[in-house]
Amino acid sequence: MLPNIEIYAPNVVPKEEFVVSGHRACQGCAEVLALRHALKIFGKDTIIAMATGCMEIISTPLPTTAWTQPWIHVAFENAAAVASGIEAGLRILRKKGKIPDKDIHIVAIGGDGGTADIGLQALSGALERYHKFTYICVDNEAYMNTGIQRSSSTPYGASTTTSPAGKVSIGQQTWKKDMVKIAAAHNIPYVATACPSYPFDLIEKVKQAKMANGPSYLHFLSVCPTGWRIPSEAAIKYGRLAVETGIFPLYEIKDGKYRITYNPEPLRPVKDYLKGQGRFRHLTDEHIEYIQKRTNEHWEEIKKLASLK
Amino acid sequence: MKKGIEVSIAASEAAKLARVEAIAAYPITPQTHIVEHLSDIVANGELDAVYVTVESEHSAMSACIGTSAAGARTFTSTSAQGLELMHEILFIASALRLPIVMAVANRALSAPLSIWNDHSDVMAARDCGWIQLFCENGQEVVDTIIMAFRIAEDHRVLLPVMVNLDGFQLSHVVEPIDFPDQKDVDKFLPDYKPLYTLHPDRPLTMGAYATPELYTEAKFAQEQAIINSLPVIKEILSEYSKKFKRKYNILETYNFEKSDTVFIAMGSVNENIMTAIDTLKKDKKSCGLVKVRLFRPFPDAELAALLEKKKNVIVIDRAMPAGGMNGPVYNEVAALLRRYNIKANLFNYIVGLGGRDVLPEDFISVYDEVVKAKKGKSKEKTNYKVIGVRA
Incomplete structure (x- = not known):
């Protein structure tokens, strides 16, 4: 990372806020933090289509709103479809000269449930149709808004309220769905992972996503102290541990070309990340060994794709 | 002058006369001829509109909400299972007060699967807050689609409108139909002037949630809107009747x-x-x-x-x-x-x-x-x- 970043950071990040204070996010919510950074880069000429979920429910109890950009919420599974409509609608109105002739960027935002589960079809449709928009998955690895139920993005071994660890279960028994690969399979110009624990990496990727000549997909690991059962002040630390252990590699796929944007090698053992999180508390050394093995394999795969041998 | 034409094609021609700007639709029998013809006239440049080829009816209605919220005159069409798949979003379109017009080629609901006509689809969606009109013949379909936009977009109404036509029995028959002149339609139905749109020059929040302190009031206000639409609908039907010399009443x-x-x-x-x-x-x-x-x-x-x-x-x-x-x-x-x-x-x-x-x-x-x-x-x-x- 850049030296002495704290000195000039305030000058490189736009000062204007688009998600303003007064919202009801939990203490230490890294999801709203990620959006705060991202929306600064998307800027004023942006329209947000948001899925039902944490970010929607913390921000818009009638008659208040935390969003200063135009914002719409319709339902849980259709943020990408609503964004498609907004993009198409603005395109024809601009062509007909009914609205000012300027670029407006459309951003669809959904949680991991709204993206990897119930909204997957609408997302795939919107990416395939090649609407010029950015889809952001804010991944806190479970249905946190409804009370920590498992999603297909919940990591292996995590105990949630619908994948509880018990005498005969280790909790979540499936491996986390690879949304990045799914998005990339649509051959869109830009796909990237990011984490608000690395704000400058995140900001760079948002810039790329905004500039992409077609749809772009951003996958933000959004640490959730409430659902992960960690102290709220540890949110940034766990985001860093996820990256440093190789659990959540930071990379981008630009025009099909993989690039690791931050190489944390030598990787820390996954145990550093898993320990201290209540959702993984029950895991035995044997489980941790398995997670270590799969994590190494995934990291090697990403390295290979990025031609880092 | 009357023209012999299949009613589905006539329905899309009516949408063209209404100068529809955005369409998001998914094919389903017996609605297919409507969306096929719309695709044709968009592809030929006869209708200057965007056609979003969504991957489901759920996304069709969701995208319609997007185009309509952006301020574009929006049309779609479906049938039976398609109407039920978009069921969830129908309620949101009406609550967001978006003047979408949808032609429903009425068809039986599965199971057993049946592609043929009855009203089980629209009756299952009768309480979704949309204005619902029923057509008896092809001429009514054409006239009703044009009137539907005037009704939906009237600032005293601002509600979506469903135009029901019986699948096959009506959608697939060839009838002699009198098409109004474009310039008369333009006079009757001027450009859509939305009250609120999604635009950065005037940012606003659409689709906020309501706590128990406000939900009842929000729904009561919406109910008043559909009740109060009745005299406006009568007024518009009567204006259309006078202008186009065909009698329409509720x-x-x-x-x-x-x-x-x-x-x-x-x-x-x-x-x-x-x-x-x-x-x-x-x-x-x-x-x-x-x-x-x-x-x-x-x-x-x-x-x-x-x-x-x-x-x-x-x-x-x-x-x-x-x-x-x-x-x-x-x-x-x-x-x-x-x-x-x-x-x-x-x-x-x-x-x-x-x-x-x-x-x-x-x-x-x-x-x-x-x-x-x-x-x-x-x-x-x-x-x-x-x-x-x-x-």
Whole structure:
């Protein structure tokens, strides 16, 4: 990372806020933090289509709103479809000269449930149709808004309220769905992972996503102290541990070309990340060994794709 | 000048006359010819619009919300399972007060799968907050689609409108249709001027959630909006009638004044009922018909005024009650008779499910049965009868 970043950071990040204070996010919510950074880069000429979920429910109890950009919420599974409509609608109105002739960027935002589960079809449709928009998955690895139920993005071994660890279960028994690969399979110009624990990496990727000549997909690991059962002040630390252990590699796929944007090698053992999180508390050394093995394999795969041998 | 044309094609031509700007639709039988023709005229540049080829009806209605919220005049079309797949989003479109117009080629709901016509699709979506109009023939489809945009976009209304046309029975027949001139339509239906849109120059939040302190008020306000749309709908229908010399009203009657016994029905079945009425006339039997063109908001006062002095009212439903006491149209009429203290005998017949033919003779038999029942010679135990069912 850049030296002495704290000195000039305030000058490189736009000062204007688009998600303003007064919202009801939990203490230490890294999801709203990620959006705060991202929306600064998307800027004023942006329209947000948001899925039902944490970010929607913390921000818009009638008659208040935390969003200063135009914002719409319709339902849980259709943020990408609503964004498609907004993009198409603005395109024809601009062509007909009914609205000012300027670029407006459309951003669809959904949680991991709204993206990897119930909204997957609408997302795939919107990416395939090649609407010029950015889809952001804010991944806190479970249905946190409804009370920590498992999603297909919940990591292996995590105990949630619908994948509880018990005498005969280790909790979540499936491996986390690879949304990045799914998005990339649509051959869109830009796909990237990011984490608000690395704000400058995140900001760079948002810039790329905004500039992409077609749809772009951003996958933000959004640490959730409430659902992960960690102290709220540890949110940034766990985001860093996820990256440093190789659990959540930071990379981008630009025009099909993989690039690791931050190489944390030598990787820390996954145990550093898993320990201290209540959702993984029950895991035995044997489980941790398995997670270590799969994590190494995934990291090697990403390295290979990025031609880092 | 009248032109022989398939009604589905005519429906898309009406959307073109309305200068639709955005379409998001997913193909389903029997709506397909509507969206195919729309695709054609967009591809040919005859209609300057965006066509979003969504991957499902759920996304169709979601994308329509997007285009409409952006400020574009939006049209879509579906049938049966498609209407049910977008069911969730129908309620949101009306609550967001977006003036989307949708043609529904009415079709039976699965299972058993049936691509043929009845009203089980729209009746399952009757309480979704949309204005609902029913068409009897192709001419009505064309005129109703044009009127639907005027109604939907009127700032006193701002609600989505569903234009119902019977699948196959109406959507796939070729009829002589008189198309209004583009310049007359343009005068009747000027550019859509939205009150609020999603735009950075005037940022706003759409689709916020309500706590128990506000939800009731939000829904009450929406209910007032659909109730208050009734006089506006009447006004627009009357303006259209004057301008285009074709009579439109929310309710229409046939052989009505002198008849003690009257049918109430919606959609293309009205044409067979009128044929039955003409045949009955030859036998010196007088039977009338009320065609319900507007189902939501339900024109209760107007219908009550018509039924006040009638002896027998026969309500034709085209959907099963699913364990309820009667068919959905009957239930509205029964509530109305009670509210307006009308003493007519009320009968309910369910006909033409899943495309089953229902002939003028069937309605003649119904008439004879009802007139007999009135004299106490036949007492039915069930609240409704299903015409032609092999039980």
